[in-house]
Amino acid sequence: MDGIAGIDLVARAQAVAPLVAREADEIERTRRLTPVVVGALIENGLYRALLPRSLDGSEAPPEIFMQMLEEIAKVDASTAWCLGQCSVCAMIAAALDHDTAREIFNTAPGIxxxxxxxxxxxxxxxxxxxxxxxxxxxxxxxxxxxxxxxxxxxxxxxxxxxxxxxxxxxxxxxxxxxxxxxxxxxxxxxxxxxxxxxxxxxxxxxxxxxxxxxxPEALRESGPLYRLPTGSTFSLGFAAVSLGIARATLDAAIALARAKHQSLAASAMRDNGAVQGLIGRTEGDLRAARAYLYATAHAMWRDLSATGMFSPAHRSAVRLAATWTIQQSAKVVDTAYHMAGATAVFRSNPFERRFRDMHAITQQIQARDTHFEDVGRIILAGNVEREAR
Missing domain, CATH: 2.40.110.10 (Butyryl-CoA Dehydrogenase, subunit A, domain 2)
Structure with missing residues (x-):
């Protein structure tokens, strides 16, 4: 996929985001993505982000896929989660004969x-x-x-x-x-x-x-994307969803601090040195987590594109970055939630749902502490290539 097409995929996610935001309460209430949201995701080709070009998919590199999910997660984590899950499932098309793949993915809705x-x-x-x-x-x-x-x-x-x-x-x-x-x-x-x-x-x-x-021997598509295991792609995608939730929650806390005057406090929240410091540190934590995740994805994709091989070192690097990013995102959400005080507990405000969504993600397999043990074992054995760090 060329750069223009990739940017377009992210731009389409940004364009769809206001609609998803308007539907978020109904999605939460019914425990389903609403038909209008599903229709918009299909119409804009977002479910086809990782589908081969031979099937009229985008075959997007991981970084574009991740940015797409971030944009949707900022307004509704459930929508981003489903979009990420189904997008990665579509990678199986690379192992199907074209007639079978077309039957599954090119017959509406193709999910x-x-x-x-x-x-x-x-x-x-x-x-x-x-x-x-x-x-x-x-x-x-x-x-x-x-x-x-x-x-x-x-x-x-x-x-x-x-x-x-x-x-x-x-x-x-x-x-x-x-x-x-x-x-x-x-x-x-x-x-x-x-x-x-x-x-x-x-x-x-x-x-x-x-x-x-x-x-790899079973693949019918030659693109480097399909040398990337689906498990690692899930990890990158769900870490990106976590970043989107964390960004939106911290932004909500910043907006609240600009406007709120705490009870019994002598000054507004925005003038409180402790609040200022907390926001600065938390902003740094979030930017660092995002930079680490994307740097890891970029290095892995560069090597995979050049060699056609996804190495054990790549697997370890992706696992470490994704797990750490999810857990770091949860810390950002927790900080923003506590900063908001009693305001955060009301469903009408933009904290409570994101807090619950974030902590549902931390319970998933991609966020388990055992991943750190696995990576630590490899490091201590001296089996991690420097390029993957």
Whole structure:
């Protein structure tokens, strides 16, 4: 994608943002993205950010994808979360034959969603049969197709193994109408994502709808984007969502401090030295987190574009930057929330929802402290390449 096209994708997100902001209360109330928001995201091509150009997608580099999500997250985290989830799911198109990919992504609305890894698919003539239920399917309520990551077993029930002895995993895809959705998403934050569960029973999956994910040898697209594992792309995207939430929350605290005169205080908040210092330090923290995340993404993308290889050092660097950025964003949100005092607890003000959304993100796998342990173990073993730091 050239620079002009990439900038256009971010500009389109900025153009859509006021509409999303107006719909945010309804999204929260109904626990679903509203039809008007979904329509605007589709019309502006935002769901197609990571779809191959051969399918009329943008095939955007990670930094553009991240900026797009930041702009939407500033006005509604649930919308940004679903957009990020479904955009990354669309990367599976690079492993599909073009007719199959067009059937999924070029038939309206052309949105794929999936949940966590679970269950087995049994090999049968011409494909697979599967029964199972999957959780955490953000974006499923807008999708036309669902996916599931499954372990493959042969007709006799024996597990298939890869050459290294690990279980063979595939991503299967099927129309939304083939599944039953279960309304289970009653959550503290990201309420509007509709991150529900879905279930199929004895469903036949033709071979062409069951592909290897994140296996370079299985790719049909040559672009460097599809050498980037979806897990790492999710991490970058969700860290960008966190930055958008943190930016909006801190901006709201700054606006409040400019206007508010605290009870019993001799001066306005904006004239309070402690408040001034806190805002300055917190602004620095947020700018540092964003710079670190984008510098890591930029270095990784530069190397990946040049070599076509996503190395273990890249994986470690992305994991560290994304985890730290999410946790740092949460600290910024907490600071802004506490700075706002009693004002922050009212749903009519721009703090309470963002506080809940941010802390829902910190509970996700991308923000786990164990990632720091993994990276620390690699560093202590001397296996981190300097270029990835």
């Amino acid at each position: 794929l969603a999936w949940g966590a890894v679970a269950h087995e698919a049994r090999a049968v003539e011409g494909g697979y049969r599967v029964t199972g239920r999957w959780d955490f399917a953000s974006g499923a309520r807008q999708a036309s197709w669902l996916g599931a990551h499954v372990r493959i077993v042969d007709a006799d029930g024996g597990p298939r193994k890869n050459a290294d002895g690990s279980p063979e995993l595939r991503t299967i895809m099927f129309p939304l109408a083939s599944a039953v959705l279960h309304d289970v998403w009653q959550a503290i934050g990201l309420a509007g994502t509709g991150t529900d569960s879905y279930e199929v029973r004895d469903l036949f999956i033709p071979e062409r709808f069951a592909v290897f994910r994140d296996v």
